Amino acid sequence: MKIAIIGTGYVGLVSGACLAEIGHNVICVDLDCEKIKNLKKGTVPFYEPGLDKLVKKNIKNKKLFFETDLTKALPQSEIIFIAVGTPAMRNGEANLSYVEKVAEEIGRNLKKYAVVAIKSTVPPKTCEKIKNLVSKYYDGQFDLVSNPEFLREGSAVEDFMKPDRIIIGAQNEKAKNIMRELYSPLNALIYTTRLESSEMIKYASNAFLATKISFINEIANVCEEIGADVGEISKGMGLDPRIGKEFLKAGIGYGGSCFPKDVRALRHSSGVNGYDFCLLKSVIKVNNRQRQLTVKKAKKLLGGLKNKIIGVWGLAFKANTDDIRESAAVEIIKMFLKNGVKVKVYDPIAMANAKKELSGKVVFCEDLYEAADKSDLLFIATDWDEFKKTDLLKVKKLLSEPKIIDGRNIFSPSEMKEIGFEYWSVGR
Numbered sequence: 001m002k003i004a005i006i007g008t009g010y011v012g013l014v015s016g017a018c019l020a021e022i023g024h025n026v027i028c029v030d031l032d033c034e035k036i037k038n039l040k041k042g043t044v045p046f047y048e049p050g051l052d053k054l055v056k057k058n059i060k061n062k063k064l065f066f067e068t069d070l071t072k073a074l075p076q077s078e079i080i081f082i083a084v085g086t087p088a089m090r091n092g093e094a095n096l097s098y099v100e101k102v103a104e105e106i107g108r109n110l111k112k113y114a115v116v117a118i119k120s121t122v123p124p125k126t127c128e129k130i131k132n133l134v135s136k137y138y139d140g141q142f143d144l145v146s147n148p149e150f151l152r153e154g155s156a157v158e159d160f161m162k163p164d165r166i167i168i169g170a171q172n173e174k175a176k177n178i179m180r181e182l183y184s185p186l187n188a189l190i191y192t193t194r195l196e197s198s199e200m201i202k203y204a205s206n207a208f209l210a211t212k213i214s215f216i217n218e219i220a221n222v223c224e225e226i227g228a229d230v231g232e233i234s235k236g237m238g239l240d241p242r243i244g245k246e247f248l249k250a251g252i253g254y255g256g257s258c259f260p261k262d263v264r265a266l267r268h269s270s271g272v273n274g275y276d277f278c279l280l281k282s283v284i285k286v287n288n289r290q291r292q293l294t295v296k297k298a299k300k301l302l303g304g305l306k307n308k309i310i311g312v313w314g315l316a317f318k319a320n321t322d323d324i325r326e327s328a329a330v331e332i333i334k335m336f337l338k339n340g341v342k343v344k345v346y347d348p349i350a351m352a353n354a355k356k357e358l359s360g361k362v363v364f365c366e367d368l369y370e371a372a373d374k375s376d377l378l379f380i381a382t383d384w385d386e387f388k389k390t391d392l393l394k395v396k397k398l399l400s401e402p403k404i405i406d407g408r409n410i411f412s413p414s415e416m417k418e419i420g421f422e423y424w425s426v427g428r
């Protein structure tokens with residue numbers, strides 16, 4: 001099938017490369033000329049395992065193309081995906097201006113029937129509005145479909161190729177069948193719904209996962225008071241299939257480009273529609289408090305923060321990505337800086353992105369040992385495998401004082417004690 005994808009970011013590029021891989025002809029479009037110029041040469045603008053290979057292979061096979069001009073991509077396309085960003089505004093509302101701009105351009109340039117599929121995460125009822133917007137400029141036939149994306153950064157290619165489910169919200173069988181044909185090579189479970197349900201499934205899923213994280217973080221905080229081990233509790237709870245073991249890892253809170261904004265957007269959109277989603281208010285509060293508690297811990301462990309040196313391992317919002325959007329690590333570093341701390345940082349992949357935000361404010365180190373060297377405290381903020389394999393005796397020698405706050409619980413408290421660290425983790 002012939003596919004256009006408007007917006008070539010994490011979601012657009014992964015979707016484009018994977019759809020090309022399963023046999024479709026894909027044109028990815030983006031406003032960012034530099035990005036498209038590089039992609040035409042096979043250079044992927046961000047770190048995502050396996051994506052580089054897939055992009056290069058499908059460019060070579062003439063299955064995957066890149067354009068800055070949407071009008072070049074539309075004429076042939078049977079399905080046009082909208083995959084631009086929907087960032088949060090100050091009040092939590094999802095900013096739909098990028099989606100609306102693309103919809104208007106599609107309306108102005110559509111010449112024949114196509115399915116317009118919204119992959120961006122949008123609040124319920126948005127698809128209906130976007131349909132009206134396209135219709136304002138195009139009076140021919142088209143169908144609007146909601147097809148939210150569930151890939152996770154760090155395992156995005158794998159997630160796209162082997163999805164647990166594909167959700168398709170549509171208003172008629174014709175559009176549903178076109179989408180079924182698109183995904184048929186994946187042999188995946190396809191669940192079709194009405195438009196608003198599909199939009200809501202995405203928000204509800206992310207909000208539920210964020211709730212699980214805030215829940216286990218609250219349990220962890222209670223564990224610290226009563227001397228229980230949250231790791232044991234997660235395991236014990238996770239053995240119950242009604243609960244499941246995923247997203248029950250205590251830490252410094254959720255971050256990234258999706259959970260924080262989607263939880264806020266669902267809360268906002270519920271409010272606009274007359275319902276106060278009070279549970280989500282607490283989920284957000286707990287998540288913010290988790291960062292503040294980390295700073296408090298550091299203050300307690302160091303007996304004050306002013307002029308102390310803290311080495312930080314990890315900047316990405318989670319392992320295996322270079323994405324630092326709403327990263328808990330970066331937010332905590334900013335709190336350290338406000339408290340007069342000198343911060344030295346290291347991340348295996350996310351340093352370039354972090355430099356855009358923290359340049360001149362922190363010391364960027366060549367490796368994890370340099371970040372530990374002469375630091376009064378080591379703070380582990382991201383659970384990269386590289387950190388788990390480190391030479392801890394060497395780290396102990398390098399630190400001014402053998403103090404570690406592990407925000408991701410990557411080491412065993414008893415082993416750390418044996419080595420001689422003053423080791424504080426979360427809920428253990």
Ligand SMILES: NC(=O)c1ccc[n+]([C@@H]2O[C@H](COP(=O)([O-])OP(=O)(O)OC[C@H]3O[C@@H](n4cnc5c(N)ncnc54)[C@H](O)[C@@H]3O)[C@@H](O)[C@H]2O)c1
Binds near residue numbers: 029030149152
């Ligand atoms: N990143 C994720 O893990 C993830 C997962 C699932 C869903 N989503 C959702 O998918 C959407 C996209 O997220 P992302 O992380 O890929 O965003 P992103 O910021 O990485 O990419 C968006 C791209 O759209 C481009 N763009 C903006 N306006 C455009 C226009 N008018 N024409 C062409 N291109 C335009 C931008 O230049 C950018 O490259 C969001 O709604 C997000 O919530 C993201």
